[in-house]
Amino acid sequence: MTIPSIDDSIFVQRFARQPSIVSILPVKMTISGLIFDIQRFSVHDGPGIRTTVFLKGCSLRCFWCHNPEGLRMTPEVQFLPNRCLTCGECVVACGHDGQHLDEDGRSFERQHCVACGSCVEACVAEALTLAGKRMTAEAVVAEVMRDRVFYETSGGGVTLSGGEPALQPEFSAAILAQSKAEGLHTAIETCGQVPWASLEALLAVTDLVMMDLKQVDTEKHHAATGAGNERILANARQLALTRKPLVFRTPVVPGVNDTAAEIGAIAAFVRELVSLRAISSNGNGPADISWELLPFHRLAADKYRSLGLEYRARDLNPPPKDQMAVLTEAALASGVAVRAN
């Protein structure tokens, strides 16, 4: 199976739904959403020590995505055959003819799977796991609050990532609002491919926006991510017009944007955003915009395999250090602080 195209993902239905009253949601209103991980001691997703909540479902299909379990908007079973003991407990547990163990060997018929989780519960070897869990915003915040003291000593907080947090705008807003009410610093990581209203609705409860800029050429963007970049660039401009601290992030991926010219083009766009912000604020205060270049890494092969997805980036090599240095140099033309990890 290849990566599902954007058109057949549930996100299209969700996409049409405009966020309603998220910005005035009462803090305690119970609302649930789908997440696939809560990572404590997250140190690369904003200032200080953070907890990152990964929301499931994304509006892009970047072929190198290192969180493929975050792409679809529904729970899915991950299967790692090398862990399987072939004990057959999952076959007994599965009520949907998804798990097989016979003379032909062990197989997982994903097309029958409804991701009910029965096989996952029965699997002692943890060869079967479930990506995607529905949780209430309160439960998520309760988990996040376990590390409150670490946020206090480090100036950290909570980051919503994914997937794409703005695809579950009410859920995201509720987590962020409750976190803010607890006094936490809040951040979101967005791919930007969402209606402006969805993003805007989160801003009131977000202290920092981290947004991907992958390509300024829309056709190349489409080829790499499954969608053009018009909406993303428009949203970036909208964000520039606010006073919200912004960190743009560019995953440097071979063949996608790993030349000085391509990074230079993004730099020019960032420069435009800085000007926009200066105009909108009459030059008052710092722009509070920075940019990070993140070299592609090839660590997601097992995840793709476990999801029955093709890993199209499997043969790509991470950009070497000297190349990253050249690209960082090109990025400096943006006039903002650039950091290469």
Added chain:
Amino acid sequence: MPTLLVQPTAFTLAARYEALRATKMAHTAEKWQVVGAMNHDDWGLILPPPDDQEIVQAMSGSGVMINDVRLKDIPIERNHPGGGSYGPVAVGRSFRALLDRHPVYVDPASSLAGATMVNFMSYRKQHWNPDLDYSHLHAEQRKYQIHSGIGGAQHFCPDLAIGLELGYGGLLQKIAYYREVNAPEHDGFYAGLADVVMGTQDWIRRHAEAARQMAAAEAQPEVRRNLEEIAEMNDRLATEPPATFREACQWILWYLVTARMYDGSGATGRLDLLLLPYYERDTAAGILSDDDAAFHVACLLLRDTGYIQLGGPDAAGHDVTNPVSYLILEASHRLKIPANVGVCVGDSTDPGLLKRGVEIMFEDRLGNPKFLGVDRTTEGFARNGYPLELSRQRAYSGCHWLALPGTEYTLNDIVKINLAAVFEVALSEMLSESTHPSIAELWERFAAHLRRAVEVTAEGIDFHLKHMGDVFPELVLDLLCYGPIERGLDASAGGVDYYNMCVDASALATVADSFAACAHWVEGERRLTAHGLTAHGLTAHGLTWAQLKGYLESDWAGDDGERARLLMKKAPRYGHGGTIADDYAARIAQLFTELVKEKPTPAGFNMIPGLFSWASMIAMGKEIGATPNGRHAGGPISHGPNPDPGFRKDGAPTALAVAVAAVQPGYGNTGPLQMDMDPGLGRDAEGIEKVAALIRAHFALGGTQINLNVMDKRTILEAHKDPSKYPDLVVRVTGFSAYFASLSPEFRQIVVDRIVSEG
């Protein structure tokens, strides 16, 4: 000149550091060859000359059997038919005889002379006097696998300030004075003390003479001058107290190496406070640069891996961090060998020292320094009924422990109850006796047995305190305590003012996870919704007590057993946060704390609970059968208060830090957090700050100590495969640090498992 010495390429400080380190590696390589694996502190010990070596099996100062090398033909005075040497007179004479035969060690690259080559304890044929019988305790000590501490030496902290003020001549006068005051009582004790001092003085004089001879034969003027200085300095120090910074380092070194040789003591305490007056005087006089000061300290650290506290409060609560604190940290950084330097972290401590400590941790990747939650240990100790002013003076001076320098006797780190053994007794008793076993009943039985284990431990402590002074008195540490000389009493026998006896629990995670696995899979609600038995006879959602009994007895034999084991392992784990296992860990720690604090020992001595296994995880697991947490029979128990590796998939350091903070007993003794981190985290100032924040947060939550390693998974895996490729790789094993290549394969595996799952 001693063998294996590496000469510096030039007589610059940089080249001398290089040469000292190279010599250290040569000594270490020789130890690997002669001694084999060493699952303990490096000690800074070097081997005797090859033609004077004999290899023995002996009890180390930490109370475990080790392969040891000793000098041949030492005339030990044996005054018991069984061949033992007991009491201050015989022990003092024997130690003096050892000192008289102990080779000198002068390395021209170093600014200080002296080194330990042997453990005096390794000459004790039968350490405990068999006439002092405690067989009435044996059965229960074995049943609960109690490390009783009976016969345990050192593990408390002298006050070096006494010696720095008096010098060896002054100490000898003090002994003579009180010998007369108390005469004729305790005469043997004074004779023993005097023998130790006179033996040390002669040993120092021999070093002065050796240095003088080496100087005479030395062609290079600056090397010759260094040797002459060593000779002059030690001529004086044989009797006089030190006058300069360098002399103070040399005096401390003499004391530490004799204490180390005598019974393994590495308790140094607050070295930054002790050296400060000398530093201030010498720098004001223009005779000491910071680089020279750091070098002298490095020469001291090279020869003894003593436990050192940097910073922390004075009696009034003001942080004492000073330039010497930074110099000591810097010295360990420049030296780059195993070291046990602890940085105090508290509300009022200098944040710069913490920052520098974390920077060094990430730059050197040698598990140095460690971090001390000084506010928590201070408040905790006060809960025993002591004023805060006294509490604040308790100094970090051993693997996981603190002691009041010169005034407190503790048996720290050598009295331990193996919770896994207590649990095993409770579980097997229930499974064989009970018709309706249940988690509630298991808990009750566990609590009852733990109560008994604490009582048996307390009885053992009393027995030790009653007799230790007559068996093997602390003739070196007594010299620098307040009371033993004055009263004529050994520190173990009423010589000092405070007796706070350490009682540690080990295997917390093993037992918490075992309780949780039973609660979750054997009688949890999940089982009620079970799909029923499968072809394998194992329910898809749990197992019965009878099945569990069978699997444990067979050590999870067969395919079914392995599935059952994995099922039990899949239960919620201590450390994940918010699980039933986290609850059990907290309950067990609380129960243990309450039982230890419930009453003093029968003789009235205060006990203080802690959570620690030292490096005994393998030994303590050997006799324990399979446990319900999926552990195989004979496998290692869990490490200190730490969750078992794999406690959650992301191994989040914050989860680990929260978990370990939540189980602290809270009476001033520690439950150190052992943490392993990926080097990438500290690659920039922001990362360093995040690690510092993590450390502060653990202490804010109640944590007491942090042992940290920075190590990437690939390096440790490669080093495990072929340790000889990484001879200078140092890991903080637990409270102590050691060369990775010095550890036994099974011990290395424990370190590797931890780093691979957490780092």
